[in-house]
């Protein structure tokens with residue numbers, strides 16, 4: 001390949017590709033709105049996303065009943081005459097959950113993105129946690145800013161030097177999940193003294209869902225859904241959507257890849273997309289060094305998600321990836337202690353990765369959300 005043509009191709013595809021590229025503000029506000037899709041509050045679904053000064057997600061949350069307080073035995077409506085029968089008595093707000101869900105020792109200098117302006121109770125929690133910036137999308141009660149509880153929050157933020165600004169992404173974000181057929185199926189012959197790997201040409205249409213998750217969750221999840229919760233999404237959909245959202249920060253059409261690592265208790269502990277190392281400025285790097293093969297410089301989404309982690313250990317974590325990991329990423333995943341890979345598409349040569357995953361006891365499965373997920377900022 002001659003140098004000039006490859007430079008041209010690369011620069012061209014970078015420009016064309018940046019149509020979909022999103023800002024940090026868009027990314028984190030979209031993550032907050034995505035989280036809100038897990039809320040079972042029939043009236044107002046709120047999401048929050050806490051981000052460190054180096055753009056790592058360190059906490060997420062949505063409004064829900066306290067953990068293990070089964071939604072069906074708690075009211076989802078209001079009753080101003082009977083506090084015991086009023087959802088407000090029990091529901092933990094999105095901000096509270098995001099702050100308490102964090103894997104980071106300190107939230108000093110962090111930013112919290114919230115779909116709704118924080119109420120006075122959440123303002124107290126935000127201030128005491130050390131968060132220094134609040135980015136919100138709208139006010140509750142038809143955007144009535146001058147409601148008492150909003151005023152109280154504003155006064156407390158102002159006197160505590162917590163910066164507060166409103167931000168609404170200009171357009172909705174739609175995440176489309178490409179589905180592909182598995183090119184080959186891996187079989188392990190358990191009878192052989194040495195593990196024998198057979199590649200067959202049988203093609204099956206994924207997804208294969210995590211049976212354990214579904215069985216335990218169906219009972220509680222389906223029963224409490226109501227009319228207003230058409231948008232409600234499963235954990236698998238949420239985290240795959242987060243991986244695809246991350247991919248929108250990639251400037252590389254190789255393709256754009258996103259990854260999201262999740263702890264056993266469903267906390268996001270790392271995210272990433274493919275890109276050149278952080279310290280190499282994206283915009284000048286190609287032209288400056290007249291790169292022949294950009295792929296040599298690209299850090300893959302999986303590598304970035306693992307190295308971006310805000311948890312000491314990734315033992316027993318799950319990594320959600322838009323594309324099946326290559327062999328280099330498979331090594332990183334295995335060595336990091338991650339125990340499961342959930343992928344959406346599998347277009348590339350991944351035999352070596354599969355062989356290593358199998359031998360190392362890392363499970364892998366496909367998950368493709370049934371339909372596209374649209375994040376609407378309203």
Ligand SMILES: O=c1ccn([C@H]2C[C@H](O)[C@@H](COP(=O)(O)O)O2)c(=O)[nH]1
Nearest residue numbers: 041043044046063091093094118119
């Ligand atoms: O700062 C806030 C304010 C409210 N919420 C949650 C609490 C409730 O679940 C809903 C509000 O329900 P309404 O029926 O609209 O009063 O929003 C929050 O998470 N954070």
